[in-house]
Amino acid sequence: MSTTTAVRRSTCACLLLLAAAALVLLALPAEAQQAAKEPAYRQFPVLGSRLAVWAVAQIHLNFAAFILGVPIFAVIIEIIGWRTGEARYDWLSHEFVKLTFAAFSTTALLGALLLFLFVGYYPKFWAFMSSIFFTTYWVYALLFFAETFTVYLWYYGWDWLSGSRKWIHVCLGVLSNLFGTAILVVANSWATFMMSPAGIDDSGALKGSVWGAMNNYAWMPINIHRLIANIVFGGTIAGAYAAFRFLSAKTDEERARYDWMGYIGNFVALSAFIVLPFAGYYLGREIYAFNQTMGITMMGGFMSWLWIIQAILIGILFLGSNYYLWLGMERIPGAERYRKYVPPMLIILTIGFMVWATPRSMVITLDEARAMGGTHHPLLGFFGVMSAKNTVVNLMILTTFLSYILYRRANKIPVASWVRTGMAVQWAAFGAAAAVVVFYGVYGYFVESIVRIGFSVYQVGAVLGAIVVVMAIDVPMFKGARSTGAIRWGTIAPHSQYVLILLAVTFTWLMGLMGFARSGIRQHWHVYGVLRDTSVDAVTPALGYAANVITVVTLVFFALVMFIFWIGGLGEKGQAGAHGHAAPVLAGGSDKDD
Amino acid sequence: MRVPVGIKVGAFAVVVMSGYSWFANSIPQIESKPPEELSLEGGTVTQAQLVKAGEQIYHTKGTCEICHRIGQKGTRAPDLAGVGARAAKTKPGMSAKAYIIESLLQPQAYVVEGYPPIMPQIDKPPIALNRSELWALTAFLQSQGGTVDVTLADIPATAGAAAAGGGAAAAEVKLPGDPKAGEAVFGGKGTCIACHKAGSKFTAGTVGPDLSQIAKIQTPDYIMKKILDPKGMGTVAGFPPGVMPQDLGTRLAAKEYVDLVAFLLTLK
Numbered sequence: 001m002s003t004t005t006a007v008r009r010s011t012c013a014c015l016l017l018l019a020a021a022a023l024v025l026l027a028l029p030a031e032a033q034q035a036a037k038e039p040a041y042r043q044f045p046v047l048g049s050r051l052a053v054w055a056v057a058q059i060h061l062n063f064a065a066f067i068l069g070v071p072i073f074a075v076i077i078e079i080i081g082w083r084t085g086e087a088r089y090d091w092l093s094h095e096f097v098k099l100t101f102a103a104f105s106t107t108a109l110l111g112a113l114l115l116f117l118f119v120g121y122y123p124k125f126w127a128f129m130s131s132i133f134f135t136t137y138w139v140y141a142l143l144f145f146a147e148t149f150t151v152y153l154w155y156y157g158w159d160w161l162s163g164s165r166k167w168i169h170v171c172l173g174v175l176s177n178l179f180g181t182a183i184l185v186v187a188n189s190w191a192t193f194m195m196s197p198a199g200i201d202d203s204g205a206l207k208g209s210v211w212g213a214m215n216n217y218a219w220m221p222i223n224i225h226r227l228i229a230n231i232v233f234g235g236t237i238a239g240a241y242a243a244f245r246f247l248s249a250k251t252d253e254e255r256a257r258y259d260w261m262g263y264i265g266n267f268v269a270l271s272a273f274i275v276l277p278f279a280g281y282y283l284g285r286e287i288y289a290f291n292q293t294m295g296i297t298m299m300g301g302f303m304s305w306l307w308i309i310q311a312i313l314i315g316i317l318f319l320g321s322n323y324y325l326w327l328g329m330e331r332i333p334g335a336e337r338y339r340k341y342v343p344p345m346l347i348i349l350t351i352g353f354m355v356w357a358t359p360r361s362m363v364i365t366l367d368e369a370r371a372m373g374g375t376h377h378p379l380l381g382f383f384g385v386m387s388a389k390n391t392v393v394n395l396m397i398l399t400t401f402l403s404y405i406l407y408r409r410a411n412k413i414p415v416a417s418w419v420r421t422g423m424a425v426q427w428a429a430f431g432a433a434a435a436v437v438v439f440y441g442v443y444g445y446f447v448e449s450i451v452r453i454g455f456s457v458y459q460v461g462a463v464l465g466a467i468v469v470v471m472a473i474d475v476p477m478f479k480g481a482r483s484t485g486a487i488r489w490g491t492i493a494p495h496s497q498y499v500l501i502l503l504a505v506t507f508t509w510l511m512g513l514m515g516f517a518r519s520g521i522r523q524h525w526h527v528y529g530v531l532r533d534t535s536v537d538a539v540t541p542a543l544g545y546a547a548n549v550i551t552v553v554t555l556v557f558f559a560l561v562m563f564i565f566w567i568g569g570l571g572e573k574g575q576a577g578a579h580g581h582a583a584p585v586l587a588g589g590s591d592k593d594d
Numbered sequence: 595m596r597v598p599v600g601i602k603v604g605a606f607a608v609v610v611m612s613g614y615s616w617f618a619n620s621i622p623q624i625e626s627k628p629p630e631e632l633s634l635e636g637g638t639v640t641q642a643q644l645v646k647a648g649e650q651i652y653h654t655k656g657t658c659e660i661c662h663r664i665g666q667k668g669t670r671a672p673d674l675a676g677v678g679a680r681a682a683k684t685k686p687g688m689s690a691k692a693y694i695i696e697s698l699l700q701p702q703a704y705v706v707e708g709y710p711p712i713m714p715q716i717d718k719p720p721i722a723l724n725r726s727e728l729w730a731l732t733a734f735l736q737s738q739g740g741t742v743d744v745t746l747a748d749i750p751a752t753a754g755a756a757a758a759g760g761g762a763a764a765a766e767v768k769l770p771g772d773p774k775a776g777e778a779v780f781g782g783k784g785t786c787i788a789c790h791k792a793g794s795k796f797t798a799g800t801v802g803p804d805l806s807q808i809a810k811i812q813t814p815d816y817i818m819k820k821i822l823d824p825k826g827m828g829t830v831a832g833f834p835p836g837v838m839p840q841d842l843g844t845r846l847a848a849k850e851y852v853d854l855v856a857f858l859l860t861l862k
Contacts, residue, residue, distance in 0.1 A: 247599045292712040293720065296660045296670070302624040309618055448669065498606055505607045509614055524628035529719035533628070534815055540626035547618030551611040558607060562600070 040124040041535040049121040050537035051549065056117060058512055058553045059560070060110035062233075064187075065226070065511065066561075067107050068180045069234030070100045071151070073268045075173035082166050092261060094158055096238055097173075101155050102568035104148070106560065122535075125526045132199075132206050132213050133190055140186045147179035181227065188222050189214035194527050195518065196290040204530050217290035221283035222518075228279050231272040233507055239265025240504035241565060243497035246490075256490030262500050263328060269503065270321045270404065274397050274467075277314075278460050285453075287521070294528065298521045306517055306543055308359050311389070313510045315353035318396050320503050322349060322403045327496040333485030335410035341402070348399045352392035358383040382445070387452060391441030394459045398433055401467055405474060412481035422477045426470045433466035508557065512550035520546075629655030631816060633803060633830045634726040634746070641733070641742050648734025651727050656716060658731075664738065671713065672706045678740020691744040694735050698728060699753055717754040724754040725807075751807075771849075776857025779850045786854075789837065792861055801837060803830045809859045817858050821851065 044052040074096035081089025118126045130137075154172040161169035196219075199212025206213060242262035249255040288295035297303065326342050329335035382388060405426075416422070440455040447455075522528045524538040532538075632647060632655075639647075652658045661671035681690035681697075685704060688696070696703050701713035716723050716731075723731065725746065732744045780786045781796060789802035808817065820827045822843035829835040843851065 244599065244603060247603070291714070291720075293657060293660065293714055297657070302626045305621050305624075308621070309614070312617065313614070498603075501603055501606060502610060505610050506614075509611055520626070523626045523720075525720060532719075538628040542623035542625045543621060544615075544619035544623050547615045551615045554611055555608065558604075 040122075042121045042123075043536075044117070044121055048537060049117070049535070053114070053117050053121070054549060055553050055556070056110060056114045058515055058550070059557050060107065060114050061515065062508060062511065062554075062557045063103050063107040063110060063560075064184075065230040065233045066237055067100045067103050068184055069230030069232070070096050070238060071173065071177050071180060072231050073234065074100070075170065075177055077264070078173055079170055082170055088260075092264060095261065096234075097151075097155050098568065099238060099241060099565065101151065102564045103561070104151065106564055108144075122526075125531065128204065128527070128531055129190065129193075131204075132193065133210060135210050136186050136189065136214070140183065143179055143183045143186065147176060147183055150176040150179055184226060184230075185223050186214075188226060189216070189219055191518070192216050192218035192222050195294075195522060196287070197527050197530050200530065204527075217286045218283065221279065221286045225276070225279040225283050228272050228276050229511065232269045232276060233511060235265045235267075235269030235272065236500075236504040236507045237265075237561070239269060239500040241265075243500040246497050247494065252490050259489045259492050262497065266321060266324055266500060266503070267404075269507070270325075270400065273317065273321070274400060275464075277393055277397070278464070281456055281460065291528070294521055297523070298517065302540070303517060303520060305359070306513065308357055309543065309547075310510065310513060310517075311356040312353075313506055313513070314393075315349075315356055315396075316506050317503060317510075318400055319349055319353065320499050320506070322346075322400055324496055324499045324503075325403045325407045327493050327499070329407055329410050330493065331488045331491045332407075332410040333488075334412070335407075338406040338410065341406060345399050345403060349396055352396040352399075355383045355392040356389050356396075358388075385445075387441050387444030387455075390444075390456045390459055391437055394437040394463050395434060397463055398430065398437070398466065401470070402430065405470060408474070409478055409481075411484045411487065412478050413484060414477050414481045416477050416479070419477060422473045426473050429466040429469040433462040436462035505554070505558070508554050509550055512554055513546070516546045516550065630828070631724065632727050632730065633724070634729065638833075644730050644733040645737045645742060647727075648730035648732070648737075651723065651731045652734055655721070655727065656723060656731055657721060661712070671709055674735065674738055676739035678736040678738040678742075681735075681740065690736060690740050691732060691748055694732050695728070695744075695748060695750075698723075698731065699750070722754070725749050725751075728753055771852035771854070771856030773853070773857040773860045775850075776853035776855065779846065779854045780857055783850060784842065784846065784854055785839075792858075802833060805858065805861055807862060809862045814855070814859060818855055821846075821854065 041049060043049055047055075074093045077089050077096065078093035081087065081093060118129075150172055154169065154176050157169060157172065161172070193213050193216050196217040197213070198216035199207055199210075199214075201207050239262050242258045242265055246255055246258040246262060249258060284295070284299070287298060299307065322345065329338065414422075437459045440458050444452040444455050520540045523540050524533050525531065526533050632651065634644070634647070658674075661668060662674050665673065665675040667673050677694070678690060681693040684693050693704075697713075698716050701715060702711050705711045705713075714721060717728060728749050729744060729746050732749070733742045736742045736744060777795070780792060786792070786805075787796050787799060790799040791797050791804040791806055792799075792808075793806050816827065820838075823840075824838035824842070825836065825840055839845075846854065
């Protein structure tokens with residue numbers, strides 16, 4: 001069978017699948033009407049309805065995050081390749097889109113399965129949601145078609161739209177991202193309405209247009225948070241894929257190629273990850289603005305320990321990302337100059353990790369509590385509050401940014417006449433940001449909580465300001481810099497690749513945990529304060545149970561990903577590169593670092 | 595033997611995630627259970643029972659403890675120790691029970707100085723306490739240093755009218771039953787009249803709770819299940835358990851059952 005025939009067949013199969021999914025979507029109002037005559041719930045065999053919906057929703061969201069996140073940086077890389085004329089960027093962009101493409105139909109299938117579960121096992125809930133959001137189903141279906149066709153054209157038109165027509169191809173990439181983001185935004189309105197319903201009257205009926213329900217408190221913060229998180233997720237999964245290919249590589253050339261791909265994946269993930277906590281603050285603030293009780297339940301109620309687990313996971317992500325950069329510097333001639341910075345950075349990250357993971361109340365026996373004078377430790381208790389945690393997370397972000405800056409200049413010596421001044425201003429920016437962060441962190445202990453919450457804005461502003469200032473100086477300062485030697489791609493320590501896999505696994509697990517938090521704060525409500533969960537599953541489970549579910553679901557997700565990537569790779573056996581994209585030769589070195 | 599990369603990577607991922615699961619299982623395990631409905635209307639309840647029921651609501655369904663403490667100053671809300679005595683002096687001309695009830699139903703009417711106006715109306719979703727629960731909670735708060743003198747009549751009749759199932763759930767229940775025929779079932783084949791009062795027509799029953807406002811204080815779901823499984827739905831505080839016949843649902847024809855529920859839903 002020729003490649004063209006295979007492509008046509010797979011295209012037809014995918015289109016049929018998508019058409020079927022769209023028909024199901026558009027048939028839902030009829031299902032919803034039928035639901036009004038049916039019982040409120042049905043019981044899914046063996047697993048129970050909640051677990052079934054939970055598992056399928058999480059896997060669907062993982063795939064959706066991947067296929068929406070990866071194209072964002074794939075098109076940026078393609079633009080870099082187009083403008084610089086470097087073929088390796090075009091190859092990398094194609095490689096990323098290939099991964100997305102392989103996961104596309106699985107995402108659609110899981111979405112359809114999730115829909116069946118809602119309609120079949122939660123008919124009353126679905127009837128209610130349809131009574132509010134029916135018009136958006138049409139918008140969603142149309143966007144889905146538009147996204148599908150654009151991505152198909154983008155992927156299969158890679159060769160056809162090259163050369164002088166490359167700009168059209170780039171536009172297709174941008175367009176597919178716009179459609180993808182629009183899909184995300186529509187779907188987010190449904191999920192956030194369940195958290196912070198708006199635009200309805202006391203009986204639950206829509207008051208005005210559907211826009212009132214869409215534009216609820218949590219909608220915009222979730223849109224921003226998910227968009228950024230999708231980029232991080234896409235970066236970590238692409239990095240893990242590259243790590244797997246690196247570890248399986250038979251030649252130095254292949255190893256070099258996937259070392260570079262892994263580095264780019266980690267770079268993308270890290271760049272977006274640095275700003276993710278700020279989006280998280282915004283989301284938290286809007287949840288409090290919607291309903292204080294919900295906010296307090298989330299942070300101080302039965303979910304308070306969830307944030308300790310989150311802190312540990314984020315600490316691992318910070319440490320892992322930095323460690324990968326430090327290992328990567330070992331393959332860059334000239335990086336030895338910066339080794340002395342690693343121990344202090346490691347100390348800051350470790351202390352930050354420990355403070356962030358310190359709980360406000362200790363898990364102790366009654367005797368221990370009596371001896372300590374309560375559940376709050378007399379010294380460590382000070383690290384359990386938000387003032388300490390905001391301070392250390394901002395310092396960890398600054399430290400990670402410093403790691404990146406050192407990596408970036410590892411094999412470069414600037415030759416600009418104003419280097420000394422530039423360096424001094426950069427260090428001053430770092431110092432000033434750290435001082436502002438620490439000052440407001442300490443001051444926060446002496447003011448009321450309502451004032452303290454506002455301090456986090458100053459801390460975040462100082463860190464973002466430092467990042468902007470340092471980068472604004474760094475880019476022109478290192479333009480035309482003297483090289484101390486080429487990066488020896490492919491020679492990085494093999495255990496660095498396990499760090500990339502650790503990052504992917506941890507971030508995926510973290511997404512599952514945050515999904516549980518977002519859903520769990522509704523407690524026994526399908527739609528908070530509007531439609532109560534009266535099913536046998538109305539209990540919100542404890543963290544241990546949730547963690548076990550997240551672990552199993554994440555394992556299933558990775559098993560599916562590996563299977564899909566394996567299937568996707570079968571078509572390329574024996575080929576130099578798909579669609580004529582011969583892989584670039586990187587072994588032997590390149591002094592380009594990004 | 596060389597271990598395939600896929601096995602090594604897979605094992606690594608399993609170990610990492612098992613570690614996360616292990617940690618999550620080693621910390622305090624707290625479930626969030628949906629609150630149970632409390633009904634005291636029409637029943638004989640002692641002051642001690644009322645205060646105890648109120649304390650239970652304070653710790654659970656009322657979610658008061660998220661912000662308030664007793665005997666400990668909080669940053670979000672005032673210490674409730676001694677509130678029963680303090681409430682009588684907070685607003686001139688207003689009794690302790692009137693102030694407490696106002697604080698629960700219209701919390702923004704008077705905000706204690708130094709605290710943010712964040713308290714929700716607790717008879718509205720998502721907390722949605724019913725009249726009985728408001729009564730019990732008021733009694734418990736009065737018992738903190740004051741004298742318990744609140745009666746059910748002190749709680750406004752409109753309070754707690756929001757359906758516990760949420761507005762959407764309330765709106766969607768439209769039973770095909772005939773309330774007039776249901777009234778006949780109540781007084782006849784159903785023999786409900788033997789134990790329950792219901793409005794001005796049925797006033798003799800005293801063994802079970804007064805159902806004159808049952809549609810206001812309970813969800814349709816609760817009423818339907820209570821007829822079919824009285825034991826499983828629990829006994830209203832202050833009444834003897836096991837009196838309501840367990841086979842009532844099976845003795846009624848389907849139409850009679852639906853008619854009876856339709857009648858009970860008119861009792862507001």
